[in-house]
Amino acid sequence: MKAAPEAQKRLLELAELDAVLDRLAHRRRTLPELAEIDERAAKLARLATEVIAAETRLGDLSREQAKAESDVDAVRVRADRDQKRLDSGQVSSPKDLANLQSEIASLNRRQADLEDVVLEIMERREAAEADAARLTAERAEITAGLSTLEDKRDAALADLDKESGEAKGRRGGITDGIPADLLALYEKLRGQYGVGAAMLHGGRCQGCKVSLSIADLNRIRAAAHDEVLRCEECRRILVRTPESGL
Incomplete structure (x- = not known):
């Protein structure tokens, strides 16, 4: 040639x-922001799953608490009704009176047990609420950081694209003479x-x-x-x- x-x-x-x-x-492919964005995006995806799981647990506990409180109310209503019968003097038979008193005592014990269950559920719910709040706050923090990194990445890419465009323009002037x-x-x-x-x-x-x-x-x-x-x-x-x- x-x-x-x-x-x-x-x-x-x-x-x-x-x-x-x-x-x-090469700089475009290896911007440090790219690796950080990938890392944060992966963490954000994991957090999203954890937040859903925490919110699901919280929902389950809310329903469990509502049911337990409903059971307490039902027992309390029944005990109150029996106590009113007892206080009214309507029960005169010694046997019926003894049975009513026994039932009231049993209902009171049942109510106390159910109230303990409600308290235990409330403690678990409080812990679940704190866990969900922590995860939600962490997700918000990572999302904000990710947005900042994406802005930095976009600015860096814009600068590199500008430099590359200018270099390609000069390249065209050189190749014209070859x-x-x-x-x-x-x-x-x-x-x-x-x-x-x-x-x-x-x-x-x-x-x-x-x-x-x-x-x-x-x-x-x-x-x-x-x-x-x-x-x-x-x-x-x-x-x-x-x-x-x-």
Whole structure:
């Protein structure tokens, strides 16, 4: 392949600019906010499940407490009714009187037991309410932090996109001065090796950092000034400059 030396030197400008674009792309992929956002989002998802579970427990306890309180009320009503019968003097038979007194005592014990159950449920409900409140507050805190991180991420991405856009604009100006076949070879090598062209500087390829042999340097010296050369080690386009050491 043949190309004017000036066109070949433009490959070095292009390679330098592509290196800038690669660094910008790497920074875009590795923004610290991205990992933090993923971590917080995962924690937020776990918290959402925990909040639902806590609210479900609280709902179950509320229903359990309501039922226990209803049972207490039912026993209390029955005991009050029997006590009124007893106090009214309507029961005259000693046997019926003894049975009524026994039933009232039994109901009072049942009421006391049920009231203990209500207190125990209320304690569990209080703990469940505190747990749900804690989880809800933690979720709100993480959500706020996540929003802040997303704002930082968006601002950083906007800056990187601006830099990348400007670099791509300059790239277009550089590629306009490179023959299509030379540019196609450069792009192919860039896709294979990450860098498509490198300077020969002081007898060393700046792409692979390998010093060329005397035979290779002699071959390069003998080559036409417009011949497109390749490094024998890394196969990148080797661009000659006054600093090549030839």
